Amino acid sequence: MSHSTMVSGGEVKLFGMWASPAVRRVEWALKIKGIEYEYIEEDLSNKSTSLLEYNPINKQVPVLLHKGKPIVESLVMIEYIDEVWKHNPILPEDPYERTKARFWATYGEGECRDAVGKVYFTEGEEKENAIKHLEDTVRVLDEELKGKKFFGGENIGFSDLVLGWMAFWLPVAEEVASFEVLNSKKFPWFASWTDNFLQVPVIKENLPLRDKTVEFFQNYRQQRLAASNCQAATHA
Structure with missing residues (x-):
């Protein structure tokens, strides 16, 4: 697959969080297409009013904004990107x-x-x-x-x-x-x-730092297990 030079995305913004695989896959799709976009990092413990406005249903990242219109769910975003920008196709034609x-x-x-x-x-x-x-x-x-x-x-x-x-x-x-x-x-x-x-x-070229990712998910797992154990103790 050839990669084109950067093309104008027409006001493309991506709301994401650095450690999220779902966010990265949308970035990969944008990079494959060579689309210019603005990346906006979200603090998921203190979500921005923009994120809540553009994704009021599940209030999660990623959110893709194209010409002011929000698209949610990463698989849907990749298909949207592939349909709007035809070069370097991501889905097969057949x-x-x-x-x-x-x-x-x-x-x-x-x-x-x-x-x-x-x-x-x-x-x-x-x-x-x-x-x-x-x-x-x-x-x-x-x-x-x-x-x-x-x-x-x-x-x-x-x-x-x-x-x-x-x-x-x-x-x-x-x-x-x-x-x-x-x-x-x-x-x-x-x-x-x-x-x-x-x-x-x-x-x-578009992966998070491994050590930082390991540390993030260590903390995340510990928090989830602690919450689960606490819940189990409450219902015991």
Whole structure:
């Protein structure tokens, strides 16, 4: 996929938070298209009036603003970006291939995210069972990626952008929560995809600092586990 020089986005703004995988995937899409945009960092513990105005439903990032009109949900944003700016297409032109790309994106947002979350926020036997389930979901991806560089073939596309969090944030989660799933012997094609994805310049140049990300998610996990334990004690 060739990358064009920067083109005017026509007043594009992206409200985000540096550690969010969902925010990064929208940035990747904008960078692939070479679209000029203004990035606005949000403090999620003290959300701006603009964020609350543009996304009153779930009050979360990312929010994409184009010519004053807000778009929410990162997958919807990527499709919007691809439809508005036709160069450097992210989704395949072929209807069947587009459907496949959307399927794997949905699988990543549903099965994969849920599976990682269960490992991340559980302990003991429950965590062991969750790891087995996560391995099952990664095995499905490994089978799909067999013999391919990316989900769509030789070029990075929609499925890769949506599932890209697994290449960077899943190893962070493994370090924070002390588990291992990304094994190149068990899942050689998935491991190869991870390496290929992280070497794409537009991805490599637009990732958060790893140490800072690990520290952020360590604190986040501790807070969630503490809240969960407190809630369990209250209902005991």
